[in-house]
Amino acid sequence: MNFRNFPMVPRVVFGRGSFDQLDEIISPKRKSDNAPxxxxxxxxxxxxGLEKKIPLKHNDKIIFVNSDTEPKTFQVDTxxxxxxxxxxxxxxxVLGIGGGTLMDLAKAVAIMLANPGSSADYQGWDLVNKPALYHVGIPTISGTGAEVSRTTVLTGPEKKLGINSDYTPFDQVVLDPDLCTGVPRNQWFYTGMDCFIHxxxxxxxxxxxxFSQSYGEKALELCHEVFLNGALSEEESRDKLMMASWHGGMSIAYSQVGVAHAMSYGLSYLLGTRHGVGNCIVFDQLEEFYPEGVKNFKQMTDRYEIEIPRGLCGALSDAEFDTMINVSMGMVPLWENAMGKDWKKVITPGKLRSMYEKM
Known part of the structure; x- marks a missing residue:
């Protein structure tokens, strides 16, 4: 039997205000004054204020990226x-500062600066041949787990699929809960629910x-503290959700996600639905598969008065449903994790269509 020998982020700093150490952290990795x-x-x-704190030296460069849409392969190549x-x-x-979109872009660009071709060529598992450039993740919102995962999820011309490789994880992560101050409530909730659903x-x-159970149980416990128990200060909530995101990402690194993510990929590919929102739209309808989790999810949406979008699929054509279904059914490891090798006995195109029609 072959056991997975997967890479972990080798260096991580955690703490409020730890972003101020960034210059000290990256300076030893500078190749020369001409290598920004x-x-x-x-x-x-x-x-x-965050822009002003970025420790630029020599010909270092900030590239601002709009994160209203999720990362695309052509964006990485550009x-x-x-x-x-x-x-x-x-x-x-390469350093990524932002949410999951910026984490994924930084990982993908670091890979593509060291490998030929298009990033679309590497969508899949273990297709990257050369180590990525040194890359650092600095999340400013918690929940996606992108700061710790071995994938960078990209929408390409033919599919939405990650570059899953041993070269994808960051070399360094800076976890500063202060960077998450002021996140809008809906965004905080949807991204946090990504972690809960993980x-x-x-x-x-x-x-x-x-291995995955130990991390998953801790992440779930932290999610309950943040979203259900409600006795935390804002600072404690930011600290704990940042740790929940880390542990949730570690949990799926050695296992997998399941039905919500598989179906969310279909929504995102066809409709451009943001990942956290898409997961919530799908998970809200998954009592059949995750009864206890969906029960807690509905309690949390009620508590924070979050309106889950509905009616996205009401006017779709047969061809559009087929596109969504094909993308979703292509996520084989996710379905296998959810219900085993015989998952196709349960999940048929007709079954998926009936599920999407509720969303």
Whole structure:
């Protein structure tokens, strides 16, 4: 039997205000004064205090990225080409500052600066041949687990699928809960629910093992503290949700996600639905598969008065349903985790269509 030998993030700093140590952390990785660090930063931070704290030196460059849509393969390729054309030589490293979109872009660009072709060529499992450039993740919202995962989820011309490889994880992560201050409530909720759903799918899956269970149980406990128990200060909530995101990401790293994510990929590919929102739209309808998790989810949506979007699929054509269904059914490891090798006996195109029609 072959056991998975997967890479973990080798260095992580956690603590309020730890972003102030960034210069100290990355300086030893600078190749030369002419090899810049590239900072990919969510454009919501343009002209803010965070931008002013980014430790630029020499010809380091900030590239602001709009995160209203999820990362695309052509976007990764364009960023790579822009960096190469401007600087000629390879940079010292790539840093992503923002939410899951910026985490995934930073990982993907670091890979593509070291590998030929298009990022679409690497959508799948273990297709990357050369180590990525040094890359650092600095999340400013918690829940996706992108800061710790070995994948970077991209929408390509033919599919929405991650670059899953041993070279994808960050070399360094900076977890500063202060960076999550002021996140809008809906965004905080939807992204936090991504973590909660990770835990439910991992802990109820056929891939479950003691490693993924230990992380998943801790992440779920932290999610309950943040979203159900309600006795935390804002600072405690930010600290604990950041740790929940980390542990939830670690849980699925050694197992898998399940039905909600498999179906959410279909929504996202066809309709552009954001990942956290899409997971919530799907999970809200999954009592058949996750009765206890959906019960708790509905309690949390009621508590925070979150209106889950409905009616997305009401006017779709047969061809559009088929596209969504094909994308979803292509997520084989997710379905296998959810219900085993014989999942196709339960999940047919007709079954999926009837489920999507409720959303």
């Amino acid at each position: 660090f590239i900072f990919l930063v969510d454009d919501i931070f343009k002209d803010t 960023l790579r080409d822009t960096i190469v054309q401007e600087f000629g030589a390879l940079p010292s490293g 835990c439910i799918e991992s802990l109820t899956g056929t891939y479950l093992n003691a």
